[in-house]
Amino acid sequence: MDAAEFYLPDECWECIFNFLNDDDDDNHHRYLKSLSLVSKRFLSITNCLRFSLTIVWYPTRLFLGRFFQRYPNLTSLDLSCYYGDLNKLLFQISRFQLNLTSLNLSNRSTIPANGLQSFSQKISTLTSLKCSKMNSIKNTDLFLIANCFPLLEELDLSNPIRFNDNSNFEDEVEALSLTLFKLQKINLSSHTYMNDQLLFVLFKNCKLLREAIILNCHRITIKGIASAIRERPTLRSFELDRYAVVKLITPHFIDSLVSLTSLDLTSSNISNEFLSSIAMKGLPLTRLVLCNCTGYTYDGILCLLSKSKCLQHLDLQYTRFLNNEHLYDTYMVQLSSFLSNLISINLSHCGKLTKSTLFALAGNCPSLNDIKMEYTLIGKESAENLILS
Structure with a gap:
């Protein structure tokens, strides 16, 4: 042929x-x-x-040109592991005609202001900027980002080590929220200046905001969270501050969660009353994270899951009642009967669970394709029997 x-x-x-x-x-x-x-x-x-490229060494302009010519469809650039002169590198990159939409500058000492200005003047397509785990952030950095990249849809400034001045960042947060009119996702975790007022301003001004991650901010209260969420009905995912006392719930707070499809309560102290109240409101949850949460029992999670028919992703890592009580597998067998639409579940570090839970999930959850059960009894029983025999 x-x-x-x-x-x-x-x-x-x-x-x-x-x-x-x-x-x-x-x-x-x-x-x-x-x-x-x-x-x-x-x-x-x-x-x-x-579509993505990570640079970890200092490239010459000629070498960069060969890279960008070889990969003509690059949209994402990761410079988080590059420890040379970042201002100079960004200036070199800006001299090429690129359609980059994502830039990662994490793990730096400071935000490279001069380099970002040169970059933004030539590359206007950026929609995602990540500057996580910076050694320090100045209040002027927020103005810089807003002025350079007004079309950002995702911004991650999480977990800086310190702030370089004593400003409360009020003007900067307001300017950022007003300028980034397309912003859909933001991460300001560990920005210790954040308070109820700034959270409200952020949610009010960012009309398209769908996901917010603002953890480890001691000044934000449950009352402030409720007011901010009610101001932004487009919000679908919000990771609650683990320092907020979630067990002190109010009807005002529960009402504010009505549109959320994703709820992350990692390491929070919650109660059965809180979970039951969410269940009664009929939140359209597709993702629920209760990793390392305390204060609630089987009755609380049973009430919530029985009402959450759309749930697709569930994280119950380090769940206390799945570690210490004798009905651990029975609990999971009963819970699995409500999870027919589940796609992924994480039960790692629930040390007493056995293959009975695994079989129940496989039988009751036909869409399930990701099961994590590390540090459970699965496999240990067979090994112990083998040793004893």
């Missing part, structure tokens, strides 16, 4: 390669590297399927 009969256009090969992709970026890159060795044609196709 003629070889032409077996020919496939590049678009078909791209569809095949994408179909085989397991959605894990690191594995995807290794997978594409293997395919690129098959032929020059496959090399060309896989280069077009590379």
